Amino acid sequence: MAPFGSLLTLMLIYSSFHYVQPTKVWKDNNWDLLIYTQEWPTTACNEWKEKNPSHKCSMPSQGNTWSVHGIWPTKYGSMGPFFCNSSAHFDPEAIKPIEKELTEHWTNIDYGTSTYSFWAHEWTKHGTCAAILDAFNSEFKYFSKGLEYLNTYNLSTILSEADIVPSVSKTYDVVDIVNALRVRLGVNPVVECRKEQDEDT
Numbered sequence: 264m265a266p267f268g269s270l271l272t273l274m275l276i277y278s279s280f281h282y283v284q285p286t287k288v289w290k291d292n293n294w295d296l297l298i299y300t301q302e303w304p305t306t307a308c309n310e311w312k313e314k315n316p317s318h319k320c321s322m323p324s325q326g327n328t329w330s331v332h333g334i335w336p337t338k339y340g341s342m343g344p345f346f347c348n349s350s351a352h353f354d355p356e357a358i359k360p361i362e363k364e365l366t367e368h369w370t371n372i373d374y375g376t377s378t379y380s381f382w383a384h385e386w387t388k389h390g391t392c393a394a395i396l397d398a399f400n401s402e403f404k405y406f407s408k409g410l411e412y413l414n415t416y417n418l419s420t421i422l423s424e425a426d427i428v429p430s431v432s433k434t435y436d437v438v439d440i441v442n443a444l445r446v447r448l449g450v451n452p453v454v455e456c457r458k459e460q461d462e463d464t
């Protein structure tokens with residue numbers, strides 16, 4: 264049961280992170296805002312399993328807690344830019360000091376994919392674009408910020424203040440979730456929900 268939808272903005276990006284390759288060079292790497300994306304692990308797991316019934320998930324050891332998906336530079340009215348620096352390859356060594364925290368809080372749910380594939384994807388696709396700001400201008404900084412924001416924007420806390428708590432029986436109107444976030448964070452949130460599919464189909 265997944266009482267919360269993942270807080271995702273772009274389903275397309277999310278579901279295709281293993282396959283997306285840079286297909287064009289962005290003429291303009293400027294962007295207007297950062298979209299900070301968190302996901303609900305059970306929901307991300309269901310989605311992974313729906314792609315193939317043999318898929319298994321790597322869940323965070325603390326069970327269901329919001330997990331980082333990414334920090335996405337975005338230009339108003341469009342998606343991206345993406346893949347802003349083809350020379351900036353993902354280097355696992357650069358995140359070694361925080362790798363344990365990333366595994367727990369920026370979890371690659373998709374069991375069986377390589378350890379670094381999710382982070383490598385987020386870095387090359389989004390991090391290299393965020394890197395025009397000093398606060399994000401290295402892999403280590405980009406991933407550290409993602410972890411830091413998880414405390415700053417603690418969705419469990421924020422939602423529970425609005426009496427929205429995980430439950431296997433109670434459901435919530437997505438409008439109430441959006442409003443809870445809007446009021447408390449002062450931003451226009453995007454909430455993406457996944458409809459659970461019958462396990463037998």
Ligand SMILES: *[C@@H]1O[C@H](CO)[C@@H](O)[C@H](O)[C@H]1NC(C)=O
Nearest residue numbers: 347348349350351352394395
């Ligand atoms: C692209 O990445 C390389 C390698 O990290 C770096 O040396 C270079 O400064 C970056 N280019 C830009 C425009 O940020």
Ligand SMILES: *[C@@H]1O[C@H](CO)[C@@H](O)[C@H](O)[C@H]1NC(C)=O
Nearest residue numbers: 328368413414417418419420
């Ligand atoms: C969010 O707050 C809850 C308590 O409401 C706490 O248990 C949890 O560790 C916090 N999460 C993060 C990432 O700080």
